[in-house]
């Protein structure tokens with residue numbers, strides 16, 4: 271299974287793209303690919319690393335590393351609209367086949 275993570279800026283320009291890894295946050299995945307996503311507190315408390323979830327909401331684990339210390343927006347179906355990339359990651363238990371997936375996030379700041 272391959273999951274590509276794409277992060278756009280607020281104008282929808284692709285800024286970063288990397289391949290997922292399990293058990294780490296989006297910002298750590300990026301770091302392992304020599305990409306530096308701006309992070310401040312690193313523990314889910316400040317929104318500096320926040321992204322809107324554009325696609326594949328069901329694969330994103332808001333609590334992959336720890337519990338967010340700030341409130342995140344949900345849509346009408348109770349799906350989270352945002353993820354903090356310093357603590358959020360991918361629900362590996364959902365991805366068990368050999369297909370390719372693409373997760374798209376959009377920087378909020």
Ligand code: FES
Pocket residue numbers: 308309310311312313314315316317318319320354355356357
């Ligand atoms: S860096 Fe503060 S919430 Fe992610």
